Amino acid sequence: MANEVTVPLLPCASIDDIEAFYGVLGFRTTYKQRKPNPCVGVRREDLQLQFFELPGFDPEQSYGSCLVLTADVEGLHGAFAAGMRAAYGKVLVAGTPRMTRPRARKNADGVGGFSVIDPGGNWIRVFRNAAAAPGPATPLATTSAVAPVGRLGKALANAVVQADSRGSAAQAVRILDSALARPHAGDDDPVERVEVLVYRAELALVLHDPKTAADMLARARSVTLSADECARAASAFDNAAEVAAALR
Incomplete structure (x- = not known):
C-alpha cells in the first residue's frame, strides 16, 4: 500500500491554547470537539497534528514529541517566526511555548533542524528531509559542511x-x-x-x-x-x- 498518512495525537492541558498557538503559526483548525473527550486537529498544508486535553496535565512534564521532515527547514522556520512576530511582537525563545533556531545537530549526522515547543509541552522537531529536493541552505542548517x-x-x-x-x-x-x-x-x-x-x-x-x-x-x-x-x-x-x- 502507498500514500498512507500518519497524524500524531499529542496531549495538552487546553485545546483552546493549542488552537490559538497553532493558528499563530499558520495552521487552520480541521476538527474540534468538547464531548465526550476534548480534542482538536490542526493542519498547515501537508502538516497535520491532533491533540487531546487532559485535566490537570502539566506541560513541563510532557514527553509528547513528533518529527516533521521538510525540504525547506529555513522556510518553515521563517514562516513560524513571522507568525510569532505578528502575534506577539517577537519570536518566542523562552518559556512555553517557544521555538529554537535552525541548527545542525551533531546527534543527527549534522542534519539541520529546529524545534517548536507548544503550549502542551510537546516538542515538534523539524528536520531536513534528506530524500526530498533540498531547499535553500544556510550555514546553520546544512549537513557535514558545518562540522x-x-x-x-x-x-x-x-x-x-x-x-x-x-x-x-x-x-x-x-x-x-x-x-x-x-x-x-x-x-x-x-x-x-x-x-x-x-x-x-x-x-x-x-x-x-x-x-x-x-x-x-x-x-x-x-x-x-x-x-x-x-x-x-x-x-x-x-x-x-x-x-x-x-x-x-
Missing part, C-alpha cells in the same frame, strides 16, 4: 544536542560555561565565540536568567570581527536580535 573545527565550535555542537535535542538547557549551560572559562587559545575562531555567547544568552532566557542573557549579548557584541567574519556571524547576530527582543 565544528575549533574547541568552541565543538562545545557548541555538544550543547545543542543537550538543549535543542534533549531539552536539558542546564547541561548545555555547563558545557558552554566550561568552554568560555578557559583562556583564549591562539586558534580560537571569533565567529564561534560569538555563536557560543549568543546561544548561552538564549539558554539563560530559557532558564529565566535575564541578567546573564544581557551580559552574554554584550560580550558577543564586543568580539572583534573582520568583514568576512561579520558575514559568517550573520545568523548568530540574527539570533542575538531575537534574544534581545525577548529581554524587552
Whole structure:
C-alpha cells in the first residue's frame, strides 16, 4: 500500500491554547470537539497534528514529541517566526511555548533542524528531509559542511544536542560555561565565540536568567570581527536580535 498518512495525537492541558498557538503559526483548525473527550486537529498544508486535553496535565512534564521532515527547514522556520512576530511582537525563545533556531545537530549526522515547543509541552522537531529536493541552505542548517573545527565550535555542537535535542538547557549551560572559562587559545575562531555567547544568552532566557542573557549579548557584541567574519556571524547576530527582543 502507498500514500498512507500518519497524524500524531499529542496531549495538552487546553485545546483552546493549542488552537490559538497553532493558528499563530499558520495552521487552520480541521476538527474540534468538547464531548465526550476534548480534542482538536490542526493542519498547515501537508502538516497535520491532533491533540487531546487532559485535566490537570502539566506541560513541563510532557514527553509528547513528533518529527516533521521538510525540504525547506529555513522556510518553515521563517514562516513560524513571522507568525510569532505578528502575534506577539517577537519570536518566542523562552518559556512555553517557544521555538529554537535552525541548527545542525551533531546527534543527527549534522542534519539541520529546529524545534517548536507548544503550549502542551510537546516538542515538534523539524528536520531536513534528506530524500526530498533540498531547499535553500544556510550555514546553520546544512549537513557535514558545518562540522565544528575549533574547541568552541565543538562545545557548541555538544550543547545543542543537550538543549535543542534533549531539552536539558542546564547541561548545555555547563558545557558552554566550561568552554568560555578557559583562556583564549591562539586558534580560537571569533565567529564561534560569538555563536557560543549568543546561544548561552538564549539558554539563560530559557532558564529565566535575564541578567546573564544581557551580559552574554554584550560580550558577543564586543568580539572583534573582520568583514568576512561579520558575514559568517550573520545568523548568530540574527539570533542575538531575537534574544534581545525577548529581554524587552
